Amino acid sequence: MSRRTLDVIPKHRMLRRTLYGLLLAAPLMPLGVACGNGEDCGYGPASLRGGTVALNADGSLPSRPSCDSCPDQGDDGARLTGCHATASTVAGKAEVMCSYVTCSNDGRRPEGLREALVSESGGAMGALFAHAAWLEAASVPAFLRLADELKAHGAPEALVKAARRSAGDEVRHTRAMQSLAEHHGATLPDVDLPPFQARSLEEMLLENAVEGCVRETFGAFVAGWQSRTAQDPEVRDTLRAIAKDEVRHAELAWAVDAWAQERLTPTQRERLLQARRDALRVLGEEVEGHRPPEQLIREAGMPSREQALTLFQGLAGLVA
């Protein structure tokens, strides 16, 4: 096998087919629908942990837990759309995971990332790009950690190199988004990240399933959409370059997932699948409540609620 072959992650044909199919439909879809109804998205994390609730009498998770323990993100923050129960390490209890409407594209959020303060200058466009730049910057340590962990777990060199290359991509994305944010009068918030701790292969893969296979893959779809529909040519050009990289990042996540399958027990594989299903459900709830301001749909190419739902259906088909 040549060195070049070893360094290349194979293209994920179904992912690319799904994405290109969705993007081909972009010019045919009406722009500017489902907005201006007072339910604009905010800036903040798409999901946060709430408190705990009691399990059902038979030990199963409650299907409709109370969302009272979900944190309020404040006036400018993302608004709560719902919550669901997930397994907890506390006996007899389930954990409440809260979902919020966020304007942000999804990057690969590293574990422990503390939410940024929303930029108060620059309007909706500035806030969007400042938050996107912050997420891009946070993705850099996430990929460097992934590269180190892949190496430590004996993954093929192609995966390790692809993770390092992705970190470099995210540095470029940060600069590009920062430039757009500054153009609109906003500044990049600081990335506040506690030091990483050592973790198991399964823990690494759970993060990869949620942040890579689901959220970053959806982020690649949204970036591709923006690169075709943004009326601002500078946004279109910036997103075109970013979208190409994001497709490769999504492919890396799926390649890591495929590599790891035979290293896991059947129980671990099921937990990984369940994490992916949970992440997809949470993302679906966010997309349901997604109503970006009309300016962001028009100028930044953000998908409207209906368009985002179409992209989500494409992702759901892929993840399923």
Ligand SMILES: [Fe+2]
């Ligand atoms: Fe990126």
Ligand SMILES: [Fe+2]
């Ligand atoms: Fe990325």
